[in-house]
Amino acid sequence: MSEEHYNVKYCIEPKPIVSFTDSFDDEIEDFGFNLLCAPLIPEGVIAKSDMLLSCGQWAEDIIGVISPECIEDSKKFQAEMGWATYLGITYIMFAPFLTEDKKVSKIEEIKEIKEDEKEKKTETEEEKEIKKKKQSESIHDKNTNYIRMINSTLKSTTSTDFIIPFYLSDKNSWNKWNEIRLMTESYSSFYPALILDSSKVHTECIESWMGENVKALIIPSDLFAEQKTRNRNSKQSAFQLPKQIVQLIKHFMIKDIDIILRQSEGHKVRRDLHKQFYYLRKIEKSLPKLSNWEIANRDFEDCLQDPLQPLKDNLESSSYAVFEDDTIKYELYEKAVYKALLDFAKLRKKEDPKINLKENPIVVMLVGSGRGGIVRRCIIASHKSKVPIRLYAIEKNPSAVITLRNNKWEYDHEVIVVDTDMRVWNPPEKCDIMVSELLGSFGDNELSPECLDGAQKILKKGGISIPSEYNSFMCPISTPRLFNELFEKKNNLKGLETSYVVNFGKYKYLSNIQKVFTFTHPLPKESIKKDNSHNDRFKSFNFVLKNDSLIHGFAGFFDAILYKDVKLSTNPIDHTPQMASWFPIYFPIQKPVFVKAGDNFKASMWRCTSNDLKRVFYEWTVTSPVILPIHNVNGRSSSIDL
Ligand SMILES: C[S@@+](CC[C@H](N)C(=O)[O-])C[C@H]1O[C@@H](n2cnc3c(N)ncnc32)[C@H](O)[C@@H]1O
Structure with a gap:
């Protein structure tokens, strides 16, 4: 099943949490969520006793959520961070940064709307403009102070992943994140999360987010549209998300992120969250199945590897084995040699209609032949095209030469193995086709140009190089x-x-x-x-x-x-x-x-x-x-x- 290849973790954020330990038992133990988001309130009202969870559970199963009030209250912030450190929580989610249209709490938002409406009646346009600017400056200052607080925390903790959520409805969300990471000098324990707070997605904004190491998508439960189903007990999803949002979720699921299902204020029924979870799992199951090649490559994702230097170093047998696994490359070499052989045979016959190609075969020299992956393909190309060849295999890696010589008995064709550096070799005869595979990830970066410049003296006039x-x-x-x-x-x-x-x-x-x-x-x-x-x-x-x-x-x-x-x-x-x-x-x-x-x-x-x-x-x-x-x-x- 495709889902086995992706590594999506599901987290539930019930709101409000009535009893923390009950929520933990229900959602993680019984229902199968991987993580639970919980506020970091030290008083213990919600948690009853923190000792009801083991240290391992606090570390692995909980995302501690810093309350929004902390943005303007450094003492509260310190207290919540201190509590998280004491419990050994390794995932901490900060409150989202303030934006012009999102207030810290609903009550504050309503209060401000009422005040605004009163004032609006008496204010001139100019006054309104000044007020807006002041508000925006004050938000910016509050956010900057919040970044400072976060930054000082990052410097003192090492093994914690910090998540900063951003509203996707905010067109400037990516720019805000970028500003924060530049101010904090971009710490790798520091991740953005996206709150899908609107069914409309700004394409440019989302484009900017695509390359980021996004840790989580936060999906508020009221983003789902409820479908009326006849069968009340049906396990079939009664909820749906807009197409564009599903696309976005799929994109990030492929990148192995966490999905946080957040219970929206006023959305009371916990069972609905479970149906939404079921719907999200269905999306995951519909992801394209990974090929064996993609599964193998996932282990190497974002690993920095030094490029090989096959000229300076002698490669190990296991490196050749990895090359030889890629049959596509060898098929292409076989095809190229096959076509070149047919062309050469035609040319020879045109030059001398009486020529016997068995007595005067096309000379093929494979320079840098490794353990013989392309040697085999040259022989197959000769059989398929029915064009006889005399085949040389030139290799400077002494151990690979031993393998080549041992392999000779397996080929149904003679192979002349030469143990030398192609740049200094004096061949007994010149060749029609010089075949090589000395290419690095940037083409010339394994020094194919230098090697082939040195080797090309082995080519007859009119001879060709594969690659050209x-x-x-x-x-x-x-x-x-x-x-x-x-x-x-x-x-x-x-x-x-x-x-x-x-x-x-x-x-x-x-x-x-x-x-x-x-x-x-x-x-x-x-x-x-x-x-x-x-x-x-x-x-x-x-x-x-x-x-x-x-x-x-x-x-x-x-x-x-x-x-x-x-x-x-x-x-x-x-x-x-x-x-x-x-x-x-x-x-x-x-x-x-x-x-x-x-x-x-x-x-x-x-x-x-x-x-x-x-x-x-x-x-x-x-x-x-x-x-x-x-x-x-x-x-x-x-x-x-x-
Ligand atoms: C990338 S590997 C390719 C091996 C083989 N053709 C294959 O595809 O499996 C390049 C090979 O060229 C050999 N090589 C590199 N420079 C060489 C040189 N100057 N003379 C002879 N062999 C060379 C290396 O030792 C290595 O075996």
Whole structure:
């Protein structure tokens, strides 16, 4: 069942709580909610005795809710926080920030409406305007003080997750959250939650929230529309949510968040909440089933991995085994070799109609053959096309060479295994087709250009390289979760000037994806420079952003033309379906950059080959709307060794 692959937790927030321990028994023990939201009132009236729950239950099953009055009452705030710490609560939800149209309590709201109505009759337009401005400034000041209080708490606690709720009806909700995290220097124990307080969703506002590490959706029970069902005892859901809201819930359920079902004031019947819970579970069950590939990849979500360096390092057998699991890549290589063989055979026959291809087979050299994944595919392509080949497998990893030699007996074809670095090899003959797979998540970042430049002397005149071309792509990305990790755990320059291979989990691509660098093979002999400077590249970008955004760096992808129309791609625009060999690459920036909707975000990227000929590295920077220092100058923090 699809739900087994998602990790949605359900929480109930009964209001008011009459007896805390009874609620706990009913909702968690009997009904199956995962969590219970409870006010952090120390007096013990509601809880009877806090010792009725174990320390483990306080830590794992309860979200402690700070009361709204705390926004303006630091003593109360300290008391509630102190109580939460004493109980060992690990999830604490703050009260939502004040907004112009949402007051702390209903009574306050009614009082203000009455006063406003009295005054409105006598006020001039100008006076009204001044009053509105003053009110807004006062709200802003109160919120700023509240942020200060929260910030001081964050600094003194380490193992607690803090949740700040925002009203989705507030168009500026994301900007408010952004302001808070910038003021508090963005702590990773600090999460936003969204209150779905209106069935109307502002598209731009929701777009901005999509990349955030949202901890919970808070669904007030009065958002559900009640359907009249004939059978009173029916377990069928009697409640429904608007389509747009269901879509939104689905989006976040896929990202494994908590759903908090909040009993609205005046919505008395607890049994209705259970029906609503049942309805939400139904939505979860309707989520698309994950493929085995997606299930496996979920374990790697938002893990920062160092890119492989197969030229400098010798890969382990288990790494090859992972590559070989991705049958899609190998099928594409087989198809490319098959098509190239047919074309070569045709050409040969055209040049010499009497040619016997068995005596003069097409020479295929697989450079960087690993444990032989593509070797097998070249043999299959030869069988399928009925074009005879002489096949060489060149590999510099001595252990992989042993496997290749052992495997030779399994192939129904001779394979000439050569233990060497392709750049220095002097072949006994030249080849028609040079096949390689030296591609990294950013295309050229495992030094395919340098290796193939060195190897291309093994190609006959008119010979081809598979791949013939590869391009890198990138776009700005919002990925607060990863940035926080880099900022806090690796809080040093090196960590923020290094690229990482990542299966992005909580993220948003913020603009159109643009091409970065292109490499083609083989190159005309004269364009290959001894100092490798022909492989230097530079590109500047102008990205236009659709929504207000906080940028945490760049996401990088690549595509490769293997042969003619046989192509593989990790670019989200035309990603090869189900191909799992490459996750995207992430280039972080030292400081997040805020960009307003419609503004230009300008950046530059360099691929640098060093004078000592031993390294290749990337440098990158942002030039608008702010200027950031050039990252990774002279490859000081990260480089790829030749
Ligand atoms: C990404 S792996 C691909 C392996 C294999 N083709 C596959 O798809 O399973 C790249 C392989 O190229 C080898 N390699 C990298 N640079 C090389 C070089 N200069 N000469 C020979 N082999 C090289 C590495 O040792 C590694 O086995």
